[in-house]
Amino acid sequence: MTCRVSGSTSSLTTRRSSGNYGLRTLAPRIIDLLLASNESSHVALDTKNGATIVHVLTGFASSFDRNMSAATRQKLYAVGYTTTATALAALPTVASA
Structure with missing residues (x-):
């Protein structure tokens, strides 16, 4: 090209x-x-x-999609929430003093 x-x-x-x-x-x-x-x-x-960086897979959606369906928006939210929750659960806990 x-x-x-x-x-x-x-x-x-x-x-x-x-x-x-x-x-x-x-x-x-x-x-x-x-x-x-x-x-x-x-x-x-x-x-x-x-x-700590949490990588969320969003390749199924376009950041410039003005007409994104509700299902795609919901999938973005669900994938982001699940990925973040998994990453937070894997972090070591710090005992408070």
Whole structure:
């Protein structure tokens, strides 16, 4: 895949065998990449500083889905809650003084 920026129209397009994709198609993907990169740096720093990171699988949902179904929202909540509860239960308990 190749990307090009057209100087006259300021439109970002990518060329594939199936056609051109405009900014509307690419913007969510670019933003996802930027967010993932930023998130990765924060996770690495927080882990280095001793934080416990809980990874929740969310690949079945898109962060830009404005019309996400209630079932998908419920699944996100359930997966997040279960994963977090499991991680909390696995943490060592600290005796209070």
